Amino acid sequence: MKRTRGLEVGVGLFVVVAFLGLVFLGLKVSGLVPTSGGSTYTVTADFGDIGGLKPNSRVTMSGVTVGRVVNIDLDPKWLDGRVTMEISDTLKDKLSSDSTAAILTSGLLGEQYVGLTTGADTEMIKDGGTIRNTQQAMGLESLIQQFVSGMGGQDDSESGQ
Template sequence: MKRSGTLEAGVGAFVLAGLLGLIFLGLQVSGMSFGQTDRNFTLYANFSNIGGLQERSRVTMSGVTVGRVTDISLDPKWLDARVTMQIDSDVGKQLSQDSSAAILTSGLLGEQYIGLTTGGAPEMLKSGDTIRDTQSALVLEHLIQQFVSNMSK
């Protein structure tokens, strides 16, 4: 059976398209992109427990992704987790100083992300400000431990 050049080129193009599709899907799932985003509005928030929050986790507002977590470190002064977020600048400029940040979970055991809720203060946050009103992650192990200890009493 003779192989034609067009058949081999077609199979090669099909395999190449499949590989490019897998790379694209991998980038979409990981949250990385090639597109230029206008996320130059930096906010900080301190949490007593971040649970499974990771760098590149989503930052949402009303369920819409408006940014990403860029860094997580230990605050040497307060000894709690300091989370750095890059927010879309058009959204960040509309957050009031009494806005709150909470670590939420997608589903029962899903990924953790930060949910922002705007407040009603007339003063707005500036890039580099810290959100003071925070709610830490709900850790399932702590809830189970509390339930077991309450049941044993």
């Protein structure tokens, strides 16, 4: 009897430690924040090119994460990429209607995220509203293409001389 009690305590500790480990994996490793569920509101923005943006990408303001991308789909009318974002309620009625949303890259090869900058308008974006000023993803390819075509033009003019 004494021995089974010891066994039970050992197994109980084992199970509890494993569940604590699961909580650790949830909170510290995957960064699940328990309070991130309720207090958000939704804003959409249309981009000409969403680049490598994915659902669950970060939405930041001044570099601070204030929300996440919920959904990305194609706007059937203008054929733009429509990005739906959940933004923390602390920013509710503080984003002016001329705010800018830009798709930025962290580092040279890092993940892409949405950066918000507020404007000067006194009218604020409501829940479900749209950010009109957007800046599409700056692809490395298009940068190189611009650079190369610029060079190409110069070469042509030189060879014509």
